[in-house]
Amino acid sequence: MPAKYLVHTSPAANRFEPITKSGIIAWEEGCLKCAVCVKKRCVYKVYEKRGLNPRQMIDSIDNLCMNCLRCVQGCPRELIHKSISPEYAAMGDDYWSPDIISKIWYQAQTGKIPVSGAGYPGPFSGPGFDSMWTDMSEIVRPTRDGIHGREYISTAVDLGGTEGALCFGEDGLVSGPEIRLLDIPLPILLRMPVSRKISPNIISGWAVAAKRLGTFLAVGAEEMVAAPESCRPFLMPILDGEVACPEGVRVVESTFSAEKDANSFKSGNDARFVCLRLPMNTGIEERVLAAARAGFSIIHIEASPNGSFLDDPGKTMKDGIRAVHLGLVEAGIRDSVTIIVSGGIAMAEHVPKSLICGADAVFVDLALLVALECRLCGRCDMDLPCPVEMDKAPPPWVAKRVVNLIGAWHNQLLEIMGAMGIRDARRMRGEAGRAMFFEELDKSTFQDLGRREEGCEIE
Amino acid sequence: MITAEQKPIKEIRETIAPYRKILVLGCGSCVAECAAGGEKETAMLASALRMAARMNKEDVLIEDKTIDRQCVRDFIVQLEGVIEAYDAVLSLGCGAGVQAVAEIFSDTTIIPALNTEFLGQTKDQGLWTENCVGCGDCMLYYFGGVCPLARCSKQLMNGPCGGSREGRCEVDPEIPCAWQLIIDRLGRIGGLERLGKVYPAKDWSKKQGRGPRKIVREDQQR
Amino acid sequence: MNRDGGFEFPLVKRTPSRFRNPIGKYRLNRSTACIACGKCVEICPYGVHSMVKGKVVVRNHYLCVGEDCPNPCHEACPVKALALRRNPDFAVMGDFRWPPDLIVSTWRMAEFGQAPDKGLEYRIGESGGGFDKLRIVFGPGKAEDDSGDKHEGAKADLGVKLNRRGDNAHRIRIEVPFYGGGMSYGSVSINTMLSRVKAATALGTFCCTGEGGYPDELKPYDEHVITQVATGLFGVREETIQRVKIVEFKYAQGAKPGLGGHLLGDKVTPGVARMREAVVGYPLFSPFPFHSVYSVEDHKKHVDWIKAINPKALVSVKVSTPTDVDMVAVGSYYAGAHIIHLDGSYGGTGAAPDIAKKNIAMPIEYAVPKVHRFLTEEGVRDKITVVASGGIRTPHDVAKIIALGADAVCIGTADLVALECIRCHNCESGRGCARGIATTDPELMDLVSLDWGAQRIVNMYSAWCKELRRILGRLGMKSIRELVGKRECLIHLDYN
């Protein structure tokens, strides 16, 4: 299979004991020391392999336990009980839930898709991306068998804009401005998270990962010195203010206001591409339109880390992306601009969902830290020592972990596209008709049900 | 099962003092059941010994390991390739275990960490009591299932002695009078007449006197 | 017991947990202050305490109903030796769709054959949408009288006729409005499979083999087996199709819509490999979709193939729930299917990528009304049987989905929960289910015995039938047929 269709992953062991959901409470007192103890019969050999990591005080009986509760139910003196580990429950926040964090760890470690049995355990729907379902094809659409080797699914996307229509000169050849595009093999770009302390080691590892994935790493212009020279073409320096553009880069990110002419900015820089960053605030669709009209062909819309508008936590980026996309479509200039979104991209499913809503690609930021075993505990912001000693993470390991995570996400993107019968990621952009939205579907299905009248009982 | 108790740390420290690399070796059988030498106790002892060594600025290596049984060759040989790295093994096995390990690893110093106590019963949570002296000639039938040799302070086979009072032994009122138990049990199961005769003197040759005892079962041998 | 048109429903037989300590919602602690007076043994209506050799012990924590108890032992205890608490183990079980209340009440139904009367929520889960926001509404004056078998619905007919085309195929009536969904040999053990099929036979309904082949052990139950023809065609042979009365085409499945079946290498044991004609230890992927089917016409060829091999067989078409599920259903009808089986996205039992479980295709609660409406508008609704599945957990879910337009439902997960599945979601890899249900490991498999398993499932469904009859009685209906598409019997808490 050609390299562009595949992300090569290889296991990258955890450096620290992961915090897992399970908390076993196994009392010795009163133990009858059964000849065939439920502990000995543990399918996962939890008790047999028991070990304590004294630095973190993490007991392996929690890490290996898979919650079958057989020991709880079998101990003749009922000395074994279960609980959720409080450290697990405390990880992250409402958006970056412990479940999401531990799944990212798993993917970064193994490069594999999380697979489990027994159906979906989660809530019916939720805010933002959790209120949409992607479509699938039943029998009447073309197959995909990409991941199994027959037809390939392309996840490549372009950065940059094209004209709405081609212009031809009198010679019959295409005239007009040259169409310049940057091709990346998957609709995912990496990005240094803001407001976290990132060591040069990590920047270096991320840069290598960006190179290996063939995508870009957006990184502060000051931090980028940490990256190896060979990775330079895969870096996207974030230029705040009038910082000079470093040599050897292909694209820079700017925070210049949209009012300023894109060309005037470019003239002072070597990079051929400029990505304009705009905050996802109320009215974003107008500002994107303005920027596009001003000539910016790549626009990065930054939402909050929890996937909401920066100025209104009640609005989710899902709606913001749809509004921007529709605004551009209505203005007839959708193809002249590439929309990259960031903020709250925490799970593989957020990539296709962002695309379906209208983005061309996404930036992954916090998830890159979580891939390195970050627990999002925020201790670094409080000047407390990092429980996973992030600053000591070796760059090759960092690169491997990130490639694993993105590789797993890539495979999951293929699953979604395969199910939809879409063979090109570019075709997925804005395909809202191939998605189902909770708000519409729920209302149209249920609003005309019966009514509860006086004296009625419900059950 | 065989019961044992850990020796005082002070005594253990004295016996291991000449050695630099020590393997603290637990046993997963009887002594684990009486919470004297199982995996957990072994880990605790090793940790305490390491701390003690560090406090006294002794440059020693103390590691721990637990095998399923220290009294069966097949389990002991699992130590091959492990034990050689140590100057001494501090064994939390019973006396039999300590000797078995010493026999198989004849060039290694084996130090007992436990005092082996008796053949006992787990009476209650954290309570073990002696039930059997291993006399080699069981007479429990005649005594209603209570052994006077193990449980009477004076090993009377024709008791009780004159010190029995309200069912307690004269030696310690904590101890139930074995003979009271025998009489009560036989009374309940209708076997009091068994006590009518004078039991002759015990044939102790089945327990001792001919060197260490052994059991040979040809049908079990390979 | 109940006689309906000559059919005799199986007897309920108390079938307790296989495990020593069944889990309930509450726990009682007995302190050393207990004087063994026996008061608690005497007053507890649920048999929680027992006297053993002069000591009182809490034998059956799991039967305690906690705060709902009319005779609380911990209050009556003369020496206050008893303390009541929520069982912390209970709280760690389950998930949004199957909260601990639902798991434990399903276990109770499987043990006793009736819904728990106190202390447990057995009707809805906590997913916050769909079934869990729908309620059955009973008109005024229909005061609840569900004591014993005296209520109005006690004799209500729960049977469903599956062949509505009126063609030459079998005229099959199932006695209960549900049958067992496909779980393949390999994904679950032969004991689990046999337990389900045996229970289905006793209940006068069917159970599907899934796509892992048709083991010979099922021979005695052929009359009640649906065999599956799935994209992998594992173990599909002419004789297997001729053995059964219903053949199911699996185009897609709710657990992973748009993806083929997936059996991880760990579970491909020699037995499984033999059945599937595959290699031991290698994962088995079924393709998606049928590579021979790209249109309704292709699909019809498929159906005709079955009809040629076994002309009397009913054909069921199992599909997932894409946006155009209504078109798919109509297409299936015109291709000659007797049953259109819609498998909603939140269901399934087998191994699936997490991303597929949650995000692809719509929940069954949306799909059934859509299909029901479209088939009705097309004028063919009464010519085809609509079977719904995917996240149907309780008798109340059954009633709700039928009121939304299904004729019958297909059940998978609940069967497994009856066999004491705890929903740890680890069935897919390693030795498989640690509780011996979804495993191919010979040692673990033996944890479930056939008689025990079959009786547990029979018991659970007996409880479901009682509940359904009670609901029908309260609705003033004499047959489950009357409920089909009666949207007015439901309210949605968000739109009311």
Place this chain on the structure above:
Amino acid sequence: MKDESRLKQLLDGGHFAVTAECGPPKGADPGAVLRKAGLLKEKVDAVNVTDNQTAIVRMSSIAACTVLLSAGLEPVLQMVVRDRNRIALQSDVLGASALGIRNILCLSGDHQSFGNQPSALGVFDLDSMQFIEAVRGMRDAGTIMGGEQLTSAPAVFIGAAANPFADPLEFRVVRLAKKISAGAEFIQTQCIYNMERFKKWISLAEDRGLLEKAYILGGVTPLKSAGMAKYMKNKVAGMDIPDDVIKRMDAVPKERQRQEGIGICVETILALKEIKGVKGIHIMAIEWEDAVGEIVERAGLLPRPKVD
């Protein structure tokens, strides 16, 4: 040296026998034994010599008995099974007989944990019952345990102890019967203060026909003080002192308590004389041998009868 026990002859002759206890010294001086012998001479028929009583190391019982013999008193050799195995016990029986000791009282012995050698090994190879049987075998069959023939048999009158006050009461008489059937010919009992219980025991023994099979000598101990009474009640195994006895001791001033103790003792003896089946008394005046004379006199038991 006479061949027959004087004590046996007295009892056979229907006399009410009087024995007393004499504890050997914690030293090697025979004079200490002779001093006690002087106090008891003519006052009692035989003198029990204790065998490392309460597990405290003293002059050996056989040696002290020999000293008594030299002073013209008849000793009762007490032997406990605590300190010697069956070999040593049997050999000592032969030795004692050779030295002219004609009475042996076979006992279990106080547990070694009570004495001044608590870390000693308790032998208990035989129990008192088996020991009685062994001695009888040596005397009557002329064989040691296991049946081997002796060149000459020992001549001893075999005694045993009984405690009517230990539990369980019913079984006490069973055990008495066992001791008698094992070969005990006279029985010395634990100190009697609880007359009621003693009478009950005697009647149980009578029911079994034991009173005809052995001579029962009731044990008495004069109390020195109320403190001693309490101590014995609470601390000494197998002792039963009713509360009214303690009250009675408490009721008199300290300096008169010894007299009161002797008074109680005399009353007890007088009461015992009236009980059918009690064939004598055994006075255990612990380290108070000088009281024995007064007690015997006040109980009207002087002078002691003579035998030839």
Place this chain on the structure above:
Amino acid sequence: MSLDWVPVVAVFYCKNVPGGGEEERHAIEKRYKGSARLYPIPCSGRLDAIHLLKALEEFADGAYVVTCPHGSCRYFEGNSWAAKRLETVRRLIESIGLEGARVGMVAESSEEPIDLSILTGEFINSISKIGPSPVLKS
């Protein structure tokens, strides 16, 4: 006692004690800089003797347990067992000559619970008085 010595205490606490939330935990660790290492546990009965020993052996000058009030353990007896284990550890460390006061346990009172932050301060105080652990000094 050297001036640059900073005591380190390991505090194992039942997650149900007042002030036992994650944010509070961070605040406490920040407040006491490197002196406090906090380990929430689902039930104090989860704590094994080896956890305390390992803490003392590896990094802590003192190891403490904070449990929910007597009688309110969700698992009924977890905290009373924790108390017994703590005593075992105390006896063991005393037998090797380590101060018994380096381990301790506080059962919260149900009437007047003391905030974990205050308790942690008290633990650090009492360890400061005892001085650096001779186990770690070398």
